[in-house]
Amino acid sequence: MALTPAIEMDHVWLSFEDKPALADVSCKIMHGETLILLGATGSGKSVMLKTMLALLKPDEGRIRIDGQDIAGLTEAQLHPVRRRMGIVFQEGALFDSLSVYDNVAYRLREEGIRDEDEIMSRVREVLRFVDMESALDKMPAELSGGMRRRVAIARATISRPSIMLYDSPTGGLDPVTAHTINLLILKLRDTERVSSVVVTHRLQDAFFLSNFRFSAETQSLVPPNGGPIGGRQCLTCFLVLREGAVYFFGTYKELVETGDSYLRKFLH
Numbered sequence: 001m002a003l004t005p006a007i008e009m010d011h012v013w014l015s016f017e018d019k020p021a022l023a024d025v026s027c028k029i030m031h032g033e034t035l036i037l038l039g040a041t042g043s044g045k046s047v048m049l050k051t052m053l054a055l056l057k058p059d060e061g062r063i064r065i066d067g068q069d070i071a072g073l074t075e076a077q078l079h080p081v082r083r084r085m086g087i088v089f090q091e092g093a094l095f096d097s098l099s100v101y102d103n104v105a106y107r108l109r110e111e112g113i114r115d116e117d118e119i120m121s122r123v124r125e126v127l128r129f130v131d132m133e134s135a136l137d138k139m140p141a142e143l144s145g146g147m148r149r150r151v152a153i154a155r156a157t158i159s160r161p162s163i164m165l166y167d168s169p170t171g172g173l174d175p176v177t178a179h180t181i182n183l184l185i186l187k188l189r190d191t192e193r194v195s196s197v198v199v200t201h202r203l204q205d206a207f208f209l210s211n212f213r214f215s216a217e218t219q220s221l222v223p224p225n226g227g228p229i230g231g232r233q234c235l236t237c238f239l240v241l242r243e244g245a246v247y248f249f250g251t252y253k254e255l256v257e258t259g260d261s262y263l264r265k266f267l268h
């Protein structure tokens with residue numbers, strides 16, 4: 001199990017009306033690792049995340065979640081696979097007519113859990129994690145953009161997923177609020193060993209996620225040279241999509257030291 005990737009895409013092709021949105025995309029994310037997905041608008045980042053959840057099906061190629069090929073699965077068979085995954089959509093996408101509590105509880109109810117005490121305790125737990133417990137009874141319209149993003153993360157983590165997909169989680173946020181979201185992503189990764197895919201346009205996010213660790217012991221950030229936590233090194237890789245194809249795959253160091261003029265555009 002340890003050597004099975006959490007997510008594996010193997011020569012994936014997907015076209016919309018003959019225009020490829022993903023062109024021969026391959027990548028692997030091991031357990032506890034982070035993949036940072038960069039690319040211009042329309043390059044296929046959101047489509048790539050959606051194929052990982054089988055919300056979109058590839059025309060060719062394989063996608064494996066914890067070693068299981070998800071291509072031929074029925075909706076019912078996909079259920080247990082998706083339970084292990086959480087996604088924070090690009091739009092945030094809370095249900096406007098439901099309170100924070102009901103938004104976060106939604107997935108548990110969908111899974112058939114009816115015990116309100118159990119639901120309440122789980123909802124409080126994840127809202128506490130994102131520091132939003134006091135907003136339990138609020139409606140989404142009463143929240144700021146950053147608060148909504150935090151609630152969306154709480155909602156995505158309610159089933160204790162081992163894989164989290166974040167589509168531009170800091171998009172449109174001020175730097176301070178963006179930092180709190182990055183901190184949450186890092187905390188989930190390092191305390192729960194969640195495998196993460198993070199789409200971002202901000203190089204600061206990428207730098208932060210690849211160079212810092214969250215220490216469960218001290219409940220604080222460990223600086224860049226702090227070494228691995230608990231004896232393990234948590235890896236972060238970068239993938240740049242260009243017109244649906246993998247243009248770059250490598251480490252932060254390789255990315256920032258590149259001489260490639262297209263890649264350099266992402267570095268400021």
Ligand SMILES: Nc1ncnc2c1ncn2[C@@H]1O[C@H](COP(=O)(O)OP(=O)(O)OP(=O)(O)O)[C@@H](O)[C@H]1O
Binds near residue numbers: 043090
């Ligand atoms: N449901 C769909 N039907 C038709 N075309 C689609 C659909 N979803 C995405 N596309 C197309 O696929 C391409 C990739 O879109 P995608 O949303 O993945 O871009 P992105 O990299 O996430 O961009 P952004 O940074 O703006 O969010 C685009 O050309 C888009 O128009």
Ligand SMILES: [Mg+2]
Binds near residue numbers: 045046047090167
């Ligand atoms: Mg997108």
